[in-house]
Amino acid sequence: xxxxxxxxxxxxxxxxxxxxxxxxxxxxxxxxxxxxxxxxxxxxxxxxxxxxxxxxxxxxxxxxxxxxxxxxxxxxxxxxxxxxxxxxxxxxxxxxxxxxxxxxxxxxxxxxxxxxxxxxxxxxxxxxxxxxxxxxxxxxxxxxxxxxxxxxxxxxxxxxxxxxxxxxxxxxxxxxxxxxxxxxxxxxxxxxxxxxxxxxxxxxxxxxxxxxxxxx
Amino acid sequence: xxxxxxxxxxxxxxxxxxxxxxxxxxxxxxxxxxxxxxxxxxxxxxxxxxxxxxxxxxxxxxxxxxxxxxxxxxxxxxxxxxxxxxxxxxxxxxxxxxxxxxxxxxxxxxxxxxxxxxxxxxxxxxxxxxxxxxxxxxxxxxxxxxxxxxxxxxxxxxxxxxxxxxxxxxxxxxxxxxxxxxxxxxxxxxxxxxxxxxxxxxxxxxxxxxxxxxxx
DNA sequence: CGCTCATGTTAACAGCATAAACATGTGGAG
DNA sequence: CTCCACATGTTTATGCTGTTAACATGAGCG
Numbered sequence: 001x002x003x004x005x006x007x008x009x010x011x012x013x014x015x016x017x018x019x020x021x022x023x024x025x026x027x028x029x030x031x032x033x034x035x036x037x038x039x040x041x042x043x044x045x046x047x048x049x050x051x052x053x054x055x056x057x058x059x060x061x062x063x064x065x066x067x068x069x070x071x072x073x074x075x076x077x078x079x080x081x082x083x084x085x086x087x088x089x090x091x092x093x094x095x096x097x098x099x100x101x102x103x104x105x106x107x108x109x110x111x112x113x114x115x116x117x118x119x120x121x122x123x124x125x126x127x128x129x130x131x132x133x134x135x136x137x138x139x140x141x142x143x144x145x146x147x148x149x150x151x152x153x154x155x156x157x158x159x160x161x162x163x164x165x166x167x168x169x170x171x172x173x174x175x176x177x178x179x180x181x182x183x184x185x186x187x188x189x190x191x192x193x194x195x196x197x198x199x200x201x202x203x204x205x206x207x208x209x210x211x212x213x214x215x216x
Numbered sequence: 217x218x219x220x221x222x223x224x225x226x227x228x229x230x231x232x233x234x235x236x237x238x239x240x241x242x243x244x245x246x247x248x249x250x251x252x253x254x255x256x257x258x259x260x261x262x263x264x265x266x267x268x269x270x271x272x273x274x275x276x277x278x279x280x281x282x283x284x285x286x287x288x289x290x291x292x293x294x295x296x297x298x299x300x301x302x303x304x305x306x307x308x309x310x311x312x313x314x315x316x317x318x319x320x321x322x323x324x325x326x327x328x329x330x331x332x333x334x335x336x337x338x339x340x341x342x343x344x345x346x347x348x349x350x351x352x353x354x355x356x357x358x359x360x361x362x363x364x365x366x367x368x369x370x371x372x373x374x375x376x377x378x379x380x381x382x383x384x385x386x387x388x389x390x391x392x393x394x395x396x397x398x399x400x401x402x403x404x405x406x407x408x409x410x411x412x413x414x415x416x417x418x419x420x421x422x423x424x425x426x427x428x429x430x431x432x
Numbered sequence: 433c434g435c436t437c438a439t440g441t442t443a444a445c446a447g448c449a450t451a452a453a454c455a456t457g458t459g460g461a462g
Numbered sequence: 463c464t465c466c467a468c469a470t471g472t473t474t475a476t477g478c479t480g481t482t483a484a485c486a487t488g489a490g491c492g
Contacts, residue, residue: 184400
């Protein structure tokens with residue numbers, strides 16, 4: 001079995017989330033094309049509003065033939081899945097940093113929320129890619145895939161930020177509220193409906209009041 | 217001037233938001249192809265998770281040649297704009313109905329919010345299309361276009377739902393909070409991250425507390 | 433040394449959006 | 463009533479895309 005190219009395994013390549021270290025173990029004809037392709041794809045997509053990646057264009061940039069990528073990804077979707085996973089990891093890192101830097105719980109939630117929006121604004125195509133892809137993964141393949149796992153961590157992180165004075169459903173509702181709020185705000189900004197104003201973003205996130213009275 | 221086919225005018229055709237009444241005024245070779253194309257496009261897109269419309273496929277369904285649609289739309293984007301506008305009108309109608317049915321202001325906001333999410337869940341590709349397109353309209357063309365205007369109405373509707381005990385910035389923040397909340401919740405559901413549970417949706421929307429203490 | 437298999441290339445196919453040239457029939461002008 | 467013009471629809475063609483199949487290459491291992 002090993003790596004069949006079907007499942008998305010980034011860990012097989014040297015730590016990509018940090019940087020492309022060049023060539024380490026697997027260097028055949030071209031030299032770790034898979035990792036190079038992902039790195040180039042990330043760079044290429046990073047400057048876009050919507051993730052619009054062409055296999056041929058990417059191959060051209062890498063100096064390989066148009067179909068070379070098919071030796072490493074069964075199809076375009078698999079490449080996009082790999083990119084989405086990489087993006088999700090980066091978002092996770094950003095969130096963790098914000099969570100650790102905060103002092104109390106309340107401030108932590110606000111900071112993490114603001115960071116979520118900020119990261120989204122700075123990486124529009126990557127957020128879009130993440131949510132585009134994650135919806136299709138679990139439905140088509142029975143493989144839970146690292147994608148779902150990484151997402152679960154994000155969700156847990158959000159729930160953990162809710163004050164522990166709540167319990168059960170209150171917590172669920174509050175977490176969902178928080179996630180919806182920052183995600184929606186980010187999307188509205190990305191879609192050009194709301195201009196990006198960091199101070200306004202913070203105020204909106206702060207206006208979420210958890211811990212006081214809740215619904216019925 | 218008149219209808220050049222460049223700007224997106226649905227009102228020129230018999231009330232499309234209701235239904236396709238067949239042929240009324242403009243019936244040439246095929247018979248009001250423009251309106252028929254929009255109607256077919258809406259129906260076709262309505263059953264999708266993501267708006268994925270092909271000109272050729274649509275033309276095939278309509279029984280016309282692949283390039284016939286170019287007599288009515290300068291390009292694919294223009295057709296999508298027309299579909300997005302139609303979708304936005306439908307959403308607006310849905311919102312208005314919910315607003316009128318509510319008794320007090322507070323309940324009105326909740327009902328309208330829940331309706332927004334519900335409509336989005338029922339018309340996934342249409343919401344996506346709306347936000348996909350609206351972001352690109354104002355930036356590329358100097359024409360304000362009906363799209364932007366219809367959207368402005370939606371935003372005003374949201375702001376109007378905020379309690380009038382607020383003033384100025386409070387109101388802006390609260391409206392943005394509300395919009396972000398329902399939009400984000402809808403998107404998370406559409407992307408398969410949150411399962412659609414109407415009761416839970418209502419609870420989350422209700423958990424938005426405007427009117428009490430605000431930030432700073 | 434030579435085989436094997438992963439990797440990369442070339443050629444080909446179907447589908448797409450789009451443009452240009454051509455065909456057709458409807459509506460208005462004379 | 464005739465005829466022309468122009469809106470509408472078709473045919474053909476171009477260049478893009480993702481994807482497959484057949485072929486080439488060279489690294490690593492027995």
